[in-house]
Amino acid sequence: xxxVTQIPAALSVxxxxxLVLNCSFTDSAIYNLQWFRQxxxxxxTSLLLIQSSQREQTSGRLNASLDKSSGRSTLYIAAxxxxxxxxxxxxxxxTGGFKTIFGAGTRLFVKA
Amino acid sequence: xxxxxQHPSWVICKSGxxxxxxxxxxxxxxxxxxxxxxxxxxxxMLMATSNEGSKATYEQGVEKxxxxxxxxxxTLSTLTVTSAHPEDSSFYICSARAPGTSGGASGTQYFxxxxxxxxx
Numbered sequence: 001x002x003x004v005t006q007i008p009a010a011l012s013v014x015x016x017x018x019l020v021l022n023c024s025f026t027d028s029a030i031y032n033l034q035w036f037r038q039x040x041x042x043x044x045t046s047l048l049l050i051q052s053s054q055r056e057q058t059s060g061r062l063n064a065s066l067d068k069s070s071g072r073s074t075l076y077i078a079a080x081x082x083x084x085x086x087x088x089x090x091x092x093x094x095t096g097g098f099k100t101i102f103g104a105g106t107r108l109f110v111k112a
Numbered sequence: 113x114x115x116x117x118q119h120p121s122w123v124i125c126k127s128g129x130x131x132x133x134x135x136x137x138x139x140x141x142x143x144x145x146x147x148x149x150x151x152x153x154x155x156x157m158l159m160a161t162s163n164e165g166s167k168a169t170y171e172q173g174v175e176k177x178x179x180x181x182x183x184x185x186x187t188l189s190t191l192t193v194t195s196a197h198p199e200d201s202s203f204y205i206c207s208a209r210a211p212g213t214s215g216g217a218s219g220t221q222y223f224x225x226x227x228x229x230x231x232x
Contacts, residue, residue, distance in 0.1 A: 043225035
């Protein structure tokens with residue numbers, strides 16, 4: 001059974017810091033891994049999608065890496081801003097049944 | 113990017129009534145749509161996978177007679193919460209998967225904005 005874990009559960013940093021969010025999954029049989037952002041009471045916004053054959057994806061200040069063999073992914077946020085405050089969710093598309101399995105998320109707060 | 117809409121965005125209803133939530137993929141055809149439920153400060157829990165033209169596949173523990181799913185077309189799926197009760201109050205999010213580059217199931221999953229249901 002695929003399980004996705006995100007560490008830390010919550011994180012508070014001062015503005016301008018670079019930070020790393022971690023995601024681990026138990027079964028390496030995945031098609032892809034996706035990072036999402038969710039603002040309070042809102043839906044999900046896709047940030048980055050990494051296919052299983054890829055090692056990383058970049059978008060602006062965000063960089064996501066994938067190490068499928070070790071079951072790990074990281075989301076790197078450079079020069080954090082208060083507007084980055086949100087919950088960040090990691091999700092893997094498992095080959096078993098084409099289901100997307102979500103982690104519990106990391107709640108990020110960036111202080112001005 | 114691709115857009116998925118949900119309607120309504122929020123609904124308040126009396127216990128015992130049924131509520132229908134619509135999910136539409138606006139600029140792509142989605143052969144597969146997903147319905148999730150999210151409790152406060154918790155992650156998304158997959159309720160069911162909906163394939164166009166066929167019956168939905170429900171996750172373990174989800175009552176199919178309680179949560180009726182219809183995937184009538186390649187751009188529309190509906191979730192009906194039948195005889196809603198206060199414990200059904202939650203945030204319901206739908207998702208549509210765009211076809212992968214090879215036409216397979218590995219395409220990006222796009223999410224709707226969610227529907228907040230409050231059952232009194």
